[in-house]
Amino acid sequence: MGSLFRSEEMTLCQLFLQSEAAYACVSELGELGLVQFRDLNPDVNAFQRKFVNEVRRCDEMERKLRYLEKEIKKDEIPMLDTGENPEAPQPREMIDLEATFEKLENELREVNQNAEALKRNFLELTELKHILRKTQVFFDEADYGLYYPYSSQMADPSREEEQVTLLGEEGLRAGGQPMKLGFVAGVILRERIPAFERMLWRACRGNVFLRQAEIETPLEDPSNGDEVFKSVFIIFFQGDQLKTRVKKICEGFRATLYPCPEAPADRREMAMGVMTRIEDLNTVLGQTQDHRHRVLVAAAKNIKNWFVKVRKIKAIYHTLNNFNLDVTQKCLIAECWVPVQDLETIQLALRRGTERSGSSVPPILNRMDTFEDPPTYNRTNKFTSAFQVLIDAYGVATYREVNPAPYTIITFPFLFAVMFGDVGHGMIIFLFGLWMVLKEKPLAAKKSTNEIWNIFFGGRYVILLMGAFSMYTGLIYNDMFSKSLNIFGSYWYVDYNVSTIHGNGNLQLDPKSMYVNHPYPFGMDPIWQLADNKIIFLNAYKMKISIIFGVAHMLFGVSLSLWNNQYFQRKTNIYTEFIPQVIFMCFLFMWMCILMFIKWIKYSAHNEDIEVTPYCAPSILITFINMCLFKKGTPLPKCPEWMFPGQGGLQQLFLIIALLCIPWMLLAKPLLIIRGQRKQHMPLTNSSNHHAPGTEPENTDLESQTVALPHKEEEDNNIGEIMIHQGIHTIEYVLGSVSHTASYLRLWALSLAHAQLSEVLWKMVLGNAMKMQGWAGGIAVWIIFAFWAVLTIGILVLMEGLSAFLHTLRLHWVEFQSKFYSGLGYTFQPFSFEVILESAAQNDE
Amino acid sequence: MKVCGPTLSLCGLILSAWGVVQLVLMGVFYYIKSVALFEDIGMEEKLDDPAEFYSKAETLYTQSAFNCWIAACIYVLLLIFSAHQFYVNSQSSHSHA
Known part of the structure; x- marks a missing residue:
């Protein structure tokens, strides 16, 4: 170990891989996640690289999988996530995968197309059904009124006055016999009706008659699955000219027209036919849906697995693209940063890869010398990683510099707690942290996308420690929701007689005569809670404590710089x-x-x-x-x-x-x-004088070398x-x-603010309920306690906690780290399937 | 019967658990006449006679103690209700999945 105190020792390595074995070896290294490859062809653009075709094929497969996933999500089929991590498949398996995905995609597309066509058909039939049903009413009316206008006039002159005057008289005069009226029937979106009506009226100069009825049930739009409301309409008119005009308008308003027989018997027959066809279609549609569902369920079982495989293949080819081909084209050359400690493990992984690929030539891993600064790699576990993140947020440590993270594990929660000292609030934080730590696995498996929750969950150990330390400092300050705990009994006592107490408003307890002369065993004496000069006393104490902690913290930082200086000579x-x-x-x-x-x-x-x-x-x-x-x-x-x-x-x-x-x-x-x-x-000038003329070329060679070294400059x-x-x-x-x-001094200031705020909250909110006389007080306590609890969480724990957290962070970043930390490094980003899959999964959501 | 959603029932659960614990304890502290809670019993008038003062303070302390316990009892009811709601919610979400 020891790597928590400093970053890992790194070395640049050159890796020679045989072309056949390269894929398997890189796959093994990806599982290991300990190697950071360097791009050896930075000038070559992405389309000119060697494995661009494979990467493209992977992209295509990914697209197909995403399409499948979208369809699966649409049908709300649960996707099986076993959490298993299949190895990257062999390159030859890629063709199988491609074929599978191709087949699935085609099948799905076909099914979808069929379903859409069927749905469209279904919609048409339903609309027709509605037309036949609704228009029946109109025709029934028309039997008297419209179809034979002459008789309608006789039957009911007051009704449909417009049509009657329009058609009746003139029609009679023109031909002397009943006029033959044409009609079209169709379906239109309900919201278009008013505009449609107005348009018809204007374009046909009032010579057409429109009747409409709403279809009560919403219809499904086959192209996007939305539910739309439509209306049935029927338009009566006279003559072909009007007919074409009406049809044009209908087209313009995207109304669908349906043929509607004129004779009632035909209509009835047609309605029957439509009903049977709808029923047939329903069965076919059901079968199509079933088929689609079966295909998707089968795909859902494997889709996560496939995603992992495809992403791994893609990552491998992507990495291989960073390699150099040697002259013979027989082997690939890679350069990579590797932790020195893990060289053995990497060698083993390479050997496994070679065996798997069946190649006989072992890969060669060469250490190289370089003047470049190696990346910073701090090995962390789930406990230390949150603290390392806090440090790295300021700046990644320079290579092999003293890492402040291990000290931060203690000082961070402690300085936080100095500002947040309250047993009650500390306990809330502690319990929250404890719950997250104990339920770690199920909570981590949920993979929430809520950013705030992820921050809390990532810092669960920090929160746990902050809570525990806050409880400790709360006991020292003797504060629990601003009330003191009298655990050991106060060490002060009142020695005044009754008359003195009666005679004076405020009395001071003299430490000489009213104090047992040794302090309360742990923390503040609870008597201070009732004292009027509590704040004055606590201020003096907390200010001194803050300065003492501060000086100790800074001196510690300065002494860490000694360690740095020694290490770097x-x-x-x-x-x-x-x-x-x-x-x-x-x-x-x-x-x-x-x-x-x-x-x-x-x-x-x-x-x-x-x-x-x-x-x-x-x-x-x-x-x-x-x-x-x-x-x-x-x-x-x-x-x-x-x-x-x-x-x-x-x-x-x-x-x-x-x-x-x-x-x-x-x-x-x-x-x-x-x-x-x-x-x-x-000595430099001396040595150049001493050079013999024969050694001149060597000298220039040396000079060119020194220019290459940044250190010399x-x-x-x-x-x-x-x-x-x-x-x-x-x-x-x-x-x-x-x-x-x-x-x-912010330690003191925030601690004072926190204590005062919690006292005010108690007095102004909960205290009022407590003072209530009579039995209604119980109900008041019940209601106001809830109010107080919410404010305690919201203001004191969350907001004050956040502010104390930020101040602590500042004390660490500025006051502590400025004494020794330069933070000029860059992070080690190993090629790791785990990281790649995780980031891909996050992008998905 | 489902009345609250999963989040609300969880909030009720946590709040009432906290309320029960804190209010029962506070009731006990009032009952044993904790000096720290003297400011919260509503002793306003100044009494000159110590005996009178003590008896008044004692009734107020007991009153507050009982008030706390009453509130705690209501929180027990709320706790049972929230727990039931939570259970109902978890059942229905399971059957969905």
């Missing part, structure tokens, strides 16, 4: 940066922390000597500011100036040394570099740049340590 950095940095931090800020401890230990109410009673206890902040300004303290009367003799001198010394560290950090490294460069220049940087860089670095550190120390 940057000895000068230790003398020119690390040591002055530590001195600066210790002599200023750690000194302030030490003063806090001295104050805590030295001053007590029980002391007889006034110089060590709380009366004389100095303010640490004022002392520290005075120290930085070279000022003397202004003690109260009868108090000493310093906490201990010699403190003034010691502080001045500390400050001067700390200030001297600034030029040390600023100048030492550039000066050393300049001196080093001067020394280098001397860096050293030639001019002095100005180095000075500027060092200046920025120094200013950043010096100003940073001041501002970062102050920045840790």
Whole structure:
């Protein structure tokens, strides 16, 4: 192991694969997921590569599978996901797969086409059925009114006045016999009726008569399966000219016209015929559906499996496209990054691949030397990965740099908890985290697409730890939904008599006489919950605690930089940066922390000597500011100036040394570099003089090599740049340590805000219900508790939790990591089927 | 009979479980006259006589304790109802699948 502290050691390898064995070998490596291939033909575009045909075939297969999947989803057939992971099939199996998919797709398309045609037929017949049924009513009316207008006039002159005047009189006059009227019947979308009617009226100048009736049941559109409402209409008119005009309009409105016999007997016969045909069609349609269902069910059983296979084949060919062909075309050359630890495993996988392909020539794996920076590979498990993600979100560690993730596992939940200290809220988070951790497997199998849920689930171990630590700090602060737990009994007692209590509004408990003189066993004494000066007391405590944690955290960060310097053999950095940095931090800020401890230990109410009673206890902040300004303290009367003799001198010394560290950090490294460069220049000029004329070509060769090395170039940087860089670095550190120390006060600020918010919520919401007198109070408590619970979750746990989380993240990224972490690396992205399949599955959804 | 959806019944389940635990405990704390809850019993008037003060405080504490327990009982009912709804929902979703 050990790889949690630093990224894995990587090496660039050259891999020679025999053409026949290449596929099987790459397939094995894909299962392993430990090799990152480099693209050796970056200039060749995707269509000119060797295996472009195979990739294309895979794309085609994928398209067919997606089509199948879409159809399966449409029919709501459950797809069997056994979670099994079939190996990448042999290249020759690809043809079988292709044939299967081709057959399935064709079958499905045919079935769909047939079904659509049948449905269209069915729709037509249904419409015809409706027409025959609805128009019957019209014809019944027409028997008197329209078909024989003359008699209609006699029968009922008041009705259908328009038609009567229009046709009756003139018709009589023209021919003296009843007019023969034509008609068309059809079906139209219901919403088009008003426009259709108006159009007919205008285009035919009112010479046509339209009757319509709605079809109550919605009809299914065969092309897209939507349900549409339609109406039956029948149009009566006179003459061929009008007929063509009417037909044109019907066409324009996409109305379907159906032949409708004129004689009632014909109509009846036709209706009978239509009914039988509809019944026949129904059986055929049912059979078609059954067939389609059978095909899809059979496909659904295998589809996940097929997807995996096809995606694996595609990934393999895609990788093979990155390889170089050697001159003989007999073997493929690949370059890849490999973790040194796994070389054996990779060799084994390659051997398996060769055996599977039946090739006799073993593949060759050669380690190569390179000046390129290898990728950063941190091996993680499900517990550490969430923390690694938090770190990587800021910047991926430079190769082999100290990885802050293992320390973050403890410091992250802890600093979060300092801001979120509450047993109740901590328990909610803890239980939520615990549930996710315990139900890990079923929850992971669900593969939710909800982004927020995935974030929570991915960070389940972080949440679990944050909850546990919050419960701990909550016990220290003695806060549970803003109420204190009196577990051990308060160590304070009231010694006032009744008359004193009656006479005064606010009384202070004197620690000298009303305190048992040893602290509450664990955390805050519960009596503080009722005290008026609770906030003042807690502020002093939490501020000091925050600064102490902050200085410890930053010093830890600085000491990690020592480890980095040692590892990378940057000895000068230790003398020119690390040591002055530590001195600066210790002599200023750690000194302030030490003063806090001295104050805590030295001053007590029980002391007889006034110089060590709380009366004389100095303010640490004022002392520290005075120290930085070279000022003397202004003690109260009868108090000493310093906490201990010699403190003034010691502080001045500390400050001067700390200030001297600034030029040390600023100048030492550039000066050393300049001196080093001067020394280098001397022997170089000497050696060129010593060269014999015969060795000239070699020399140029050497020079061309040095140009190729990026490291050499860096050293030639001019002095100005180095000075500027060092200046920025120094200013950043010096100003940073001041501002970062102050920045840790956010621990106090957020903790105060959280405690106050939860207290206000209790008082304003739940407290009101509790105060209610009488038995109705029970109901009030019941209702208001629900309200309070929702607000607790929403505001205190979610929103406050998120804010505390972000502040913790900042403390880690900025205050902690700036001390040692450069984060300039890039991630190791191995060729792995697991990753490829996962990302493909996510794209699907 | 199905009244609530799966999410609502789950929320009811969690809320009422939490309510039962917290309110029963709070009732106990009121009953033993926890000083930490003194601010929440609605003692407004200033009483000069200590005996009177104590008796008043005691009735208020007991009252609050019973109020908490009443609320807890209602939450037990809600818990049973939500659990039943949850069960019904899980059954129907199973039969669908």
